[in-house]
Amino acid sequence: MLEVFIGFTMDNPTMLASGILGVSGYTMRRVAKSGAGAIVTKSVGIQEREGNPGPVVLEEEFGLINSIGLSNPGYRKFLDEIRIAREGGKPIVVSLFGSSPEEFSEMINYLEGEADGFELNLSCPHVKGLGMEVSSDLELSEEIMGEARKNTRKPIFLKLGIKNYLELGKIAEEKKLDGVVAINTLPALRIDLEFKCPSLGGVRGGLSGPCLKPVALRCVYDLYSELDIKVIGVGGITSGEDALEFIMAGASAVQIGTGILYKGLEIFKEVENYLREYLRKEKCALEDLVGIANVG
Numbered sequence: 238m239l240e241v242f243i244g245f246t247m248d249n250p251t252m253l254a255s256g257i258l259g260v261s262g263y264t265m266r267r268v269a270k271s272g273a274g275a276i277v278t279k280s281v282g283i284q285e286r287e288g289n290p291g292p293v294v295l296e297e298e299f300g301l302i303n304s305i306g307l308s309n310p311g312y313r314k315f316l317d318e319i320r321i322a323r324e325g326g327k328p329i330v331v332s333l334f335g336s337s338p339e340e341f342s343e344m345i346n347y348l349e350g351e352a353d354g355f356e357l358n359l360s361c362p363h364v365k366g367l368g369m370e371v372s373s374d375l376e377l378s379e380e381i382m383g384e385a386r387k388n389t390r391k392p393i394f395l396k397l398g399i400k401n402y403l404e405l406g407k408i409a410e411e412k413k414l415d416g417v418v419a420i421n422t423l424p425a426l427r428i429d430l431e432f433k434c435p436s437l438g439g440v441r442g443g444l445s446g447p448c449l450k451p452v453a454l455r456c457v458y459d460l461y462s463e464l465d466i467k468v469i470g471v472g473g474i475t476s477g478e479d480a481l482e483f484i485m486a487g488a489s490a491v492q493i494g495t496g497i498l499y500k501g502l503e504i505f506k507e508v509e510n511y512l513r514e515y516l517r518k519e520k521c522a523l524e525d526l527v528g529i530a531n532v533g
């Protein structure tokens with residue numbers, strides 16, 4: 238009853254968001270076994286990256302600010318982790334970052350056999366020359382999406398930030414991507430008063446968690462009204478009610494990241510059980526609810 242199709246089938250509409258517990262194959266396998274409908278890996282790139290100096294995460298009243306800096310082992314070494322994650326029996330979406338169409342094609346070609354889909358991270362807000370800085374250039378983004386599409390028939394999703402999200406969403410649709418994911422963290426920063434300097438080692442960070450929810454909902458709502466491809470919602474989901482809000486705004490599936498810190502891995506089952514009970518009471522199917530509150 239909760240099954241959804243977004244290019245592959247998931248037994249329920251919850252997904253692990255990229256970057257949270259998505260580095261180790263064993264941890265991803267555990268998340269899959271805890272009930273997530275699909276797993277999105279940490280974003281990987283061409284080269285191994287150490288990431289930013291600490292502190293890399295600050296806890297705020299209504300969320301987190303992180304400045305991890307896209308640390309990852311590089312796509313070749315990551316293949317083993319994906320293989321282990323697959324043992325969890327859930328679709329694995331590999332999140333990729335890069336700065337040129339060639340880099341994305343190289344990674345997709347290498348990982349294609351083990352991935353159930355790809356998420357193109359053109360939205361990380363705190364790393365120079367990557368993520369949001371790449372998608373500020375709409376022509377380059379278009380080329381990246383076009384090349385990615387040429388290199389795989391597996392589902393491809395574009396991970397959006399707040400910047401140019403509608404323009405980029407429209408390009409994703411034109412380039413025949415399967416869907417868009419909204420949204421990545423918002424640009425953020427804190428100042429350490431004692432040391433008179435930025436609090437994060439990497440200076441600039443990204444804001445996640447409950448404070449992001451209304452912003453993410455607005456993006457999902459707008460994207461659903463404008464596009465005919467799938468919209469996946471992410472940002473501040475910590476309960477079944479939150480997930481349902483995203484679905485009613487237009488999301489076919491939802492991703493959960495920071496919510497895991499508040500509720501543990503049980504959050505996936507909590508959201509699934511809430512939705513199951515809601516559908517039973519309302520005597521409807523999940524797809525009847527997607528975008529039901531979207532009045533354009």
Ligand SMILES: Cc1cc2nc3c(=O)[nH]c(=O)nc-3n(C[C@H](O)[C@H](O)[C@H](O)COP(=O)(O)O)c2cc1C
Nearest residue numbers: 254255256280303358420421445446472473494495
């Ligand atoms: C510690 C941390 C690391 C993240 N790393 C990535 C990443 O590698 N790639 C990516 O696309 N998004 C990354 N994100 C963004 C999340 O996938 C998600 O879009 C965002 O946190 C909003 O969802 P949430 O409020 O449920 O966490 C990261 C978020 C956090 C908190």
